[in-house]
Ligand SMILES: Cc1cc2ncn([C@H]3O[C@H](COP(=O)(O)O)[C@@H](O)[C@H]3O)c2cc1C
């Protein structure tokens with residue numbers, strides 16, 4: 328396999344062999360945190376976050392100086408069923424907007440000093456309608472997964488994966504329903520703003536897709552019910568794990584893609600934070616299944632990586648305090 332997977336089983340083997348955090352660094356970062364000039368615990372979750380970053384980066388002084396935002400775009404055959412408030416052409420139009428610097432994610436990436444890359448995946452050929460057959464065949468799935476895999480800059484110290492794909496809240500709902508069961512309506516939301524009739528269509532489409540691919544879990548659920556941009560996000564998240572680069576998950580769609588790795592191997596997302604919880608009702612449910620507590624709760628329902636990009640600021644705050652603050656001894660402050 329070398330270190331670039333060629334088959335679904337290679338991906339599974341790679342996840343199983345992937346490194347965990349450095350326990351000595353976690354201990355050292357915890358010890359340092361205890362010496363910093365503040366009452367114990369006064370920085371709340373920022374303290375846990377900084378120690379967690381230290382574990383993945385292998386240091387008691389973690390950093391977030393070279394964040395990378397990668398946005399993947401894909402088109403979905405299922406849009407023909409009327410599951411989005413916007414036409415499928417918007418996917419390609421937004422890719423141009425990303426390249427021109429005009430989207431929300433451009434502003435947020437720039438604000439937090441992140442390199443931003445955009446990868447459009449075969450937009451002229453939508454994936455198959457998942458109610459008719461698998462969204463992707465195995466070769467198509469691997470190609471998309473590896474686009475994500477190859478998109479990760481090994482020199483980055485924090486990764487955000489974002490997406491653009493009209494119809495993809497329907498794919499994400501189908502993936503989530505396949506992985507975690509429940510009622511199809513539990514996983515369906517208004518996405519770009521469909522009305523009640525649209526919501527009914529989405530629910531029926533999700534139920535039909537999951538019935539069509541009954542029993543699909545993990546990477547198979549991603550291949551049969553997902554889309555190229557979801558597969559690419561999963562590929563980038565898996566690659567980041569092999570490089571021990573921490574990842575900030577974005578909204579419902581990103582989290583659904585990531586959940587397929589978790590479904591293959593619980594623990595596959597140990598290097599991932601939940602950047603925010605979106606307004607899509609399936610998102611908090613999905614985060615609950617993954618055991619992830621979101622950093623931000625702002626009612627965003629955009630995608631693109633926007634909520635995760637905002638959370639870069641929180642991570643930067645956490646590591647700035649952990650790595651830059653003086654200890655009680657250094658500052659000559661009485662430690663009580
Ligand atoms: C102009 C525009 C910019 C966006 N940026 C992200 N999305 C978001 O909306 C889409 C998912 O919603 P649905 O499943 O209802 O189509 C995805 O492209 C997602 O990234 C956008 C949607 C629009 C219209």
Ligand SMILES: O=C(O)c1cccnc1
Pocket residue numbers: 496518519577578579580581605606607610627628629630631
């Ligand atoms: O949660 C998300 O990422 C989301 C929700 C609605 C539309 N687009 C994205």
